[in-house]
Amino acid sequence: EVQLVESGGGSVQPGGSLRLSCVATGLNFDRYSVAWFRQLPGKDREAVACLSSGASGTFYSDSVKDRFTLSSDSAKNVVWLEMNRLITADTGVYYCAGSLARPYGGSWSWISLYDYWGQGTQVTVSS
Numbered sequence: 781e782v783q784l785v786e787s788g789g790g791s792v793q794p795g796g797s798l799r800l801s802c803v804a805t806g807l808n809f810d811r812y813s814v815a816w817f818r819q820l821p822g823k824d825r826e827a828v829a830c831l832s833s834g835a836s837g838t839f840y841s842d843s844v845k846d847r848f849t850l851s852s853d854s855a856k857n858v859v860w861l862e863m864n865r866l867i868t869a870d871t872g873v874y875y876c877a878g879s880l881a882r883p884y885g886g887s888w889s890w891i892s893l894y895d896y897w898g899q900g901t902q903v904t905v906s907s
Contacts, residue, residue: 782806782896784814784876789901792866800861800901802876807896809854810834813879815888816850816861818903820872827889828874831859832882839888843869866905873900 788800802814815830830839831850838850849862863870877894887893 782878784878784896784898786874786876786898786901789874789903791904791906793907794867794905796866796905797862797864798866798903800863800874800876800903802859802861802898804857804859804876804878807878808857809852809859811880813881813883813888813893814852814859815839815877815879815894816859817875817877817891817894818870818872819875819900820869823872825875825891827891829861830883830888832888833880834882836882839883841889863903866903868905868907871903871905873902875900 783805785803813833816828817825818828819825829850847865852859876898878896879894
């Protein structure tokens with residue numbers, strides 16, 4: 781059984797940083813791509829970043845590139861999302877998702893690509 785568990789959310793002031801963790805069981809990063817999505821208040825879920833299977837590539841949305849960074853430890857089956865220079869528009873629930881597909885082009889951002897989802901962790905950026 782595949783399970784994804786997120787942690788690390790919280791409240792931070794604008795300009796601050798947070799590091800989210802996604803611990804995966806039942807899958808390994810050689811075969812699965814792992815992505816972060818977020819759902820901002822009143823909006824649809826959107827893709828933030830993706831680590832392609834076998835660490836073959838990383839993808840970031842335009843709104844977070846140069847501020848957010850993915851990293852992973854395949855031995856521990858954990859993916860981190862380091863979030864820097866946070867802004868109020870980053871406030872929302874952040875989800876970890878897993879897929880057997882190796883995305884190409886813009887497909888990494890398709891919600892339908894992902895079969896497994898965590899329960900989400902809340903990130904609040906406010907002064």
